[in-house]
Amino acid sequence: MTSVERVPEDQIVVEGLTGDAAIAHALKQCDLDVLAAYPITPQTIIVEDYQKFAANGEVDAKVIPVESEHSAMSACVGASAVGARVATASASAGLALMWEVLYCASGMRMPIVFTVANRALSAPINIHNDWSDTYGARDSGFIQIYCQSGQEAYDTTIMAFKIAEDHDVLLPIIVAIDGFILSHNVERVEMLPTEAVHKFLGKRVPFIALDPTKPITMGPLALTDYYFEFKQQQIDAINAVPDVFKKVEAEFEKMTGRKYGMFETYKTEDADIILFTHSSPGGTAKAVVDALREQGEKVGVLRLRMFRPFPAKEIAEAVKHAKAVVVFEKCLSFGAPANPLAMEVRTALYDLEKRPMVTDFVIGLGGRDVPPTTIVEGYEKTKEYLKKGKAPFFETLGVRK
Amino acid sequence: MVEYDKPAVAIKEMLKRDQVLSAGHRMCAGCAAPTVVKLMGMALRGPTIVCEATGCLEVATTIYPYTAWEIPWIHVAFENASAVASGVIEATKAMYAKGNYAHEHVDVIAIGGDGGTFDIGFGSLSGMLERGHDIVYMVYDNGAYQNTGIQRSGGTLPGQETTTSWAGKVEPGKRQKKKPLTEIVAAHKIPYVATVSPGYQRDFITKFRKALEVEGPAFIHAYSPCPRGWRSETGRSIELSRLAVQTGIHPLYEVIDGEKYIMSGPSKRLKELTPMEEYWKTQGQFKHLFKPEWEEFRKQIQVDINHEWELLKKKCGI
Numbered sequence: 073m074t075s076v077e078r079v080p081e082d083q084i085v086v087e088g089l090t091g092d093a094a095i096a097h098a099l100k101q102c103d104l105d106v107l108a109a110y111p112i113t114p115q116t117i118i119v120e121d122y123q124k125f126a127a128n129g130e131v132d133a134k135v136i137p138v139e140s141e142h143s144a145m146s147a148c149v150g151a152s153a154v155g156a157r158v159a160t161a162s163a164s165a166g167l168a169l170m171w172e173v174l175y176c177a178s179g180m181r182m183p184i185v186f187t188v189a190n191r192a193l194s195a196p197i198n199i200h201n202d203w204s205d206t207y208g209a210r211d212s213g214f215i216q217i218y219c220q221s222g223q224e225a226y227d228t229t230i231m232a233f234k235i236a237e238d239h240d241v242l243l244p245i246i247v248a249i250d251g252f253i254l255s256h257n258v259e260r261v262e263m264l265p266t267e268a269v270h271k272f273l274g275k276r277v278p279f280i281a282l283d284p285t286k287p288i289t290m291g292p293l294a295l296t297d298y299y300f301e302f303k304q305q306q307i308d309a310i311n312a313v314p315d316v317f318k319k320v321e322a323e324f325e326k327m328t329g330r331k332y333g334m335f336e337t338y339k340t341e342d343a344d345i346i347l348f349t350h351s352s353p354g355g356t357a358k359a360v361v362d363a364l365r366e367q368g369e370k371v372g373v374l375r376l377r378m379f380r381p382f383p384a385k386e387i388a389e390a391v392k393h394a395k396a397v398v399v400f401e402k403c404l405s406f407g408a409p410a411n412p413l414a415m416e417v418r419t420a421l422y423d424l425e426k427r428p429m430v431t432d433f434v435i436g437l438g439g440r441d442v443p444p445t446t447i448v449e450g451y452e453k454t455k456e457y458l459k460k461g462k463a464p465f466f467e468t469l470g471v472r473k
Numbered sequence: 474m475v476e477y478d479k480p481a482v483a484i485k486e487m488l489k490r491d492q493v494l495s496a497g498h499r500m501c502a503g504c505a506a507p508t509v510v511k512l513m514g515m516a517l518r519g520p521t522i523v524c525e526a527t528g529c530l531e532v533a534t535t536i537y538p539y540t541a542w543e544i545p546w547i548h549v550a551f552e553n554a555s556a557v558a559s560g561v562i563e564a565t566k567a568m569y570a571k572g573n574y575a576h577e578h579v580d581v582i583a584i585g586g587d588g589g590t591f592d593i594g595f596g597s598l599s600g601m602l603e604r605g606h607d608i609v610y611m612v613y614d615n616g617a618y619q620n621t622g623i624q625r626s627g628g629t630l631p632g633q634e635t636t637t638s639w640a641g642k643v644e645p646g647k648r649q650k651k652k653p654l655t656e657i658v659a660a661h662k663i664p665y666v667a668t669v670s671p672g673y674q675r676d677f678i679t680k681f682r683k684a685l686e687v688e689g690p691a692f693i694h695a696y697s698p699c700p701r702g703w704r705s706e707t708g709r710s711i712e713l714s715r716l717a718v719q720t721g722i723h724p725l726y727e728v729i730d731g732e733k734y735i736m737s738g739p740s741k742r743l744k745e746l747t748p749m750e751e752y753w754k755t756q757g758q759f760k761h762l763f764k765p766e767w768e769e770f771r772k773q774i775q776v777d778i779n780h781e782w783e784l785l786k787k788k789c790g791i
Contacts, residue, residue, distance in 0.1 A: 138559070149560065290548070
């Protein structure tokens with residue numbers, strides 16, 4: 073670890089940026105070697121802005137304007153295999169088209185930073201936000217971190233390289249923001265001086281690389297006798313993420329004064345009911361909690377950031393005192409007893425002696441607005457279920473039935 | 474890798490070369506693909522990285538924990554060798570410029586079979602050509618998805634029997650023509666396109682070296698007999714590679730900048746095409762064509778080949 077110092081305030085540049093632009097600015101400062109990407113709404117601004125930096129000579133990375141997202145991730149794997157620092161961006165159908173190569177990226181242990189503006193999957197085709205795209209990639213071996221603000225997206229993108237490239241990890245990482253809600257809304261973002269980011273990240277030191285002076289074979293065929301061992305190593309790698317994440321964030325905090333954790337807890341210490349969500353509904357839920365607290369309700373929020381690896385133990389510890397945990401998630405797993413986020417939460421809490429009730433509300437699919445009233449509705453329903461002593465596995469909220 | 478001034482086209486020069494593929498590579502007996510790769514190796518000029526699509530050559534040469542490759546090699550998936558190679562070449566350039574890579578120039582070669590090139594990897598290939606990366610793409614064309622068990626591809630010949638184009642009571646094997654991939658690639662107006670055959674080593678190696686030497690994308694279409702899929706004798710693959718040229722189903726030529734066509738010696742020297750019967754009778758996959766009910770179909774194939782041959786001669790100014 074390099075030693076970093078607090079960046080003086082007069083060196084910080086403040087701009088109003090969209091979530092996408094905040095990510096593009098972070099990528100600009102991360103000393104990329106290669107960025108390969110394909111345009112897709114609502115991620116496109118990331119690629120557009122980065123291409124503009126390249127056109128003006130503000131970055132010295134090679135930008136590969138590929139002909140598909142499948143090729144975007146493939147080019148990233150190729151570049152990363154040479155030892156390059158690599159990033160891409162996508163959403164929705166584009167991420168779905170990459171799906172095959174996501175597994176190659178993680179299986180080949182390529183520390184690619186993949187920024188995503190979460191968007192619903194077809195059909196019907198829809199450009200707005202939900203989490204079906206990255207949740208669909210939840211088993212792909214990527215680390216997944218979800219952000220609530222432009223600042224957080226900027227900061228997390230920078231930290232992502234340091235986490236992914238750590239030799240205890242060497243895994244690709246998704247940094248996700250809610251499409252349109254965050255990707256296209258302008259917020260105040262404090263940006264670090266580029267030199268400070270460079271010093272924080274250092275150069276990527278590849279563990280192994282494609283180099284003619286030291287020939288190696290990458291991506292071989294591994295059958296019944298070795299495939300499983302490769303997967304075991306991936307388990308070990310992703311399990312190493314929390315420690316590396318904490319180390320990286322501690323250093324980032326030293327430089328900026330900001331830290332976010334694997335999740336954020338808001339007024340949970342004495343809460344009877346804890347609202348559990350991430351990304352933009354996390355902000356809405358906190359506003360709802362403030363209002364409910366004024367009415368004397370003992371309620372808090374756990375806003376998840378790291379979905380993969382899922383910090384199950386820490387979450388169980390943080391919510392075990394509550395009577396109920398109310399999950400709000402923007403994804404469906406058709407035919408499943410509950411949906412991806414609630415399944416994780418229920419698993420995390422299962423071994424507790426005294427388990428909080430877990431309710432699961434699917435919200436905001438296809439960009440359907442999630443107003444505070446939707447969160448309140450889930451909260452009120454959960455109170456009812458607590459009285460009854462049982463709750464349905466999941467419900468949808470904010471939809472005509 | 475040693476840096477070589479010239480390609481090794483003479484046998485005694487070849488013997489001095491480092492092999493790119495070691496013995497014990499586990500390809501089938503008689504498969505021409507290892508020969509294709511070794512001939513490629515004779516043309517190399519310096520630091521090289523190979524990016525390969527999923528296929529016979531990939532699976533058989535790199536069964537973990539072994540590898541037959543003596544030079545840096547990467548495989549990611551079936552349809553993306555061109556995209557992977559794009560990432561590799563650009564990464565070497567970006568990193569060298571920052572002082573983070575030892576080699577100023579690396580020759581990046583992408584290799585795919587006909588399935589991985591004519592079909593599933595076609596979009597990726599076209600994108601790579603359009604973007605103009607300095608990559609040599611080589612297809613080893615054995616006329617079917619041999620790795621998955623001999624299924625038809627866009628590279629399969631008319632009349633060829635595969636496990637998805639059976640010769641039956643009402644079907645003569647594949648009815649459709651072979652996708653004119655070399656022409657499609659040439660239409661991208663890339664600096665260099667050439668067809669090669671492992672039966673003509675000097676021509677093969679010389680062309681591969683040219684492909685490496687041009688700035689920008691180059692494409693090599695190598696014919697590659699597959700005794701297992703073709704039901705041909707394992708000892709005759711080189712002979713069949715020549716017969717493919719002599720019958721005109723794989724004529725040897727070059728296309729410069731998508732415009733200038735040059736017929737290569739082995740094809741140019743042909744007084745006339747060898748009839749397709751001579752080729753078909755060497756392979757079980759064409760056996761059914763000799764049945765009386767396919768006589769018209771058989772004749773039409775020959776008519777089409779003659780037509781294509783005349784067109785090509787015209788393009789080459791012959």
